[in-house]
Amino acid sequence: MAQIRLRSRDWFGKNDRWGLAHRAWLRAEGFSSRDFQDKPVIGIANSWSELNNCNAHLRQLAEAVKRGVWAAGGFPLEFPTISLGEMLMKPTTMLYRNLMAMDVEECIRAYPLDGVVLLCGCDKTTPAQLMGAASADVPAIMVPGGPMLGGMWRGREIGSGTDLRRYWDEVRAGRLGEEEFCEIEGCVSRSAGHCTVMGTASTMAAMAEALGMTLPGAADVPAVDARRKALAEESGARVVEMAREDLRPSRVMAREAFENAIRVLMSIGGSTNAIVHLVAIAARLGIALPLARFDEISRATPLIADIKPSGKFLMEDLFNAGGLAAVIKELLPLLHASAGTVTGKPLGENVVRAACYNREVIRPLGQPLGPEGGTAVLKGNLAPAGAVVKQSAASPQLLKHRGRAVVFENNQDLLARFDDPNLPVDESSVLVLKNAGPKGAPGMPEWGHLPIPTKLLKAGVKDVVRLSDARISGTSFGTLIVHVAPEAAVGGPLAIVRDGDEIELDVAARRLELLVSDGEIKKRLASWRPPKPHYTRGYGRMFLDHILQADEGCDFDFLRGREPREESEPLRRFPNPSV
Numbered sequence: 001m002a003q004i005r006l007r008s009r010d011w012f013g014k015n016d017r018w019g020l021a022h023r024a025w026l027r028a029e030g031f032s033s034r035d036f037q038d039k040p041v042i043g044i045a046n047s048w049s050e051l052n053n054c055n056a057h058l059r060q061l062a063e064a065v066k067r068g069v070w071a072a073g074g075f076p077l078e079f080p081t082i083s084l085g086e087m088l089m090k091p092t093t094m095l096y097r098n099l100m101a102m103d104v105e106e107c108i109r110a111y112p113l114d115g116v117v118l119l120c121g122c123d124k125t126t127p128a129q130l131m132g133a134a135s136a137d138v139p140a141i142m143v144p145g146g147p148m149l150g151g152m153w154r155g156r157e158i159g160s161g162t163d164l165r166r167y168w169d170e171v172r173a174g175r176l177g178e179e180e181f182c183e184i185e186g187c188v189s190r191s192a193g194h195c196t197v198m199g200t201a202s203t204m205a206a207m208a209e210a211l212g213m214t215l216p217g218a219a220d221v222p223a224v225d226a227r228r229k230a231l232a233e234e235s236g237a238r239v240v241e242m243a244r245e246d247l248r249p250s251r252v253m254a255r256e257a258f259e260n261a262i263r264v265l266m267s268i269g270g271s272t273n274a275i276v277h278l279v280a281i282a283a284r285l286g287i288a289l290p291l292a293r294f295d296e297i298s299r300a301t302p303l304i305a306d307i308k309p310s311g312k313f314l315m316e317d318l319f320n321a322g323g324l325a326a327v328i329k330e331l332l333p334l335l336h337a338s339a340g341t342v343t344g345k346p347l348g349e350n351v352v353r354a355a356c357y358n359r360e361v362i363r364p365l366g367q368p369l370g371p372e373g374g375t376a377v378l379k380g381n382l383a384p385a386g387a388v389v390k391q392s393a394a395s396p397q398l399l400k401h402r403g404r405a406v407v408f409e410n411n412q413d414l415l416a417r418f419d420d421p422n423l424p425v426d427e428s429s430v431l432v433l434k435n436a437g438p439k440g441a442p443g444m445p446e447w448g449h450l451p452i453p454t455k456l457l458k459a460g461v462k463d464v465v466r467l468s469d470a471r472i473s474g475t476s477f478g479t480l481i482v483h484v485a486p487e488a489a490v491g492g493p494l495a496i497v498r499d500g501d502e503i504e505l506d507v508a509a510r511r512l513e514l515l516v517s518d519g520e521i522k523k524r525l526a527s528w529r530p531p532k533p534h535y536t537r538g539y540g541r542m543f544l545d546h547i548l549q550a551d552e553g554c555d556f557d558f559l560r561g562r563e564p565r566e567e568s569e570p571l572r573r574f575p576n577p578s579v
Helices: 017-027 058-071 097-110 125-136 162-172 178-187 200-210 226-245 255-267 273-284 291-299 315-320 323-334 411-417 454-458 518-527 538-546
Strands: 041-046 075-080 115-120 140-144 151-153 156-158 375-380 383-390 400-408 430-433 465-468 480-485 502-506 511-514
Touching: 041 058, 041 097, 041 226, 058 075, 058 115, 058 226, 097 125, 115 125, 115 200, 115 226, 125 140, 125 200, 125 273, 140 200, 140 226, 151 178, 156 162, 162 178, 162 454, 200 255, 200 273, 200 323, 255 273, 255 291, 255 323, 291 375, 291 383, 315 323, 400 411, 430 502, 465 502
Parallel strands: 041 075, 041 115, 115 140, 375 511, 400 430, 430 465, 465 480
Antiparallel strands: 151 156, 375 383, 383 480, 400 502, 502 511
């Protein structure tokens, strides 16, 4: 193999004033010249933060990565990025995913890095880092933080997010007391790491592995398991070789890799958020992923992983059953097994030794939990550009349904009225939330899991059809139709739905219809006026001016595609001065 010219040589390899200055500034940190002389410089993009419990252990993983980099003959340098913590960031981390992606991209681009290790954990940190790495296109490998330990309450296993929602509904219905709920609070989250169910964080770690951007096993090793650090060390060693091979994200994340990821997504009942993120990551590489392709793959992919919220097990159970590698091996007849990965080997070869140790958790391909994938894509006059539903976590009897709309104009309206005993709602109603999309909310928060009105909970109703232009947490369950596009705030048909309008849902036929005449819809749209913008300055203004719709990945319009670059050209936007 021809010797690859390292990018870092443009900083440290020149015998001029600037080469001296660059070397001297690193010596100021206590490094000697032999630490970085003719060695691949490896950046460690660390999204650690004490405001993000999912990522609170990434400092320890960074140290493990450094061990691997040093041992393989590289020079590791850790740098911070924005950290997006789902629980504490308001109104939503999705408002800042693109900002983090820009942070990651520009740090990789601006610094003297020959390779980078991406340390992620919480929901949006994973796609943001993959988006930034895809755009910068320097050799990169991802190390997710892993799921936290499963919770246990009074002998019952509980999963973060999913079971909290169930128990909160029991509190609201008067069937669970304050003392019990306080006990649950103390034991549901037992360690650092992300949610213990197949929420968005677990799903996106699985997507990173299915895309070929991690070492095998990275998606599911528990956060506090010693094997997570060992994997981080191996990843540090591998990225040094990747830098020497010039194995870039654009050479790993090809179209076949994205189709593999979609297939895996559908087989595990993964988060609906992954659709938005995969579309955005692919678009950074110039690859179009229309929603129709997601649905085609879903129809031809059985559900084989029995993980909450679609099933009954936790991520730790998946790990003990053989992990995502065992899922991928089971799916190999349906996958592009020759797709490349960061190991330098094809995906099929990476999982050749994988095995399933619990067929309750990972079903055989011929004996699935369901004949189709976890998520279905809907179309109709209410969602001309599409909407999605996690059919694997919905109520079967509601997947074909007609009901009258109970409309909430925004989230404030919802919060003010869902507890009202006089709310005109029954179990056949369709709850509709407007103005919760990318521009309307803003940021498309996880408001799509509309609470079941208290009067229905007390009557024993467990689920109703709920419809919005918002997102839902990957931990959510129920008959939730989300990502309705175009959103209400830009004049999509959702904007003109009124109380009492009939809505028809038919998941098998992939239809979502507002049963109002075309003439009436046109009349209502003609009188519609856009809401006042949420921001007039700063990042918020930039977000509103450039955000794309859900079916387009919610990226900024100016970030899609790739910058022209010769294969042998070192990545730099501005040349270093030579005198």
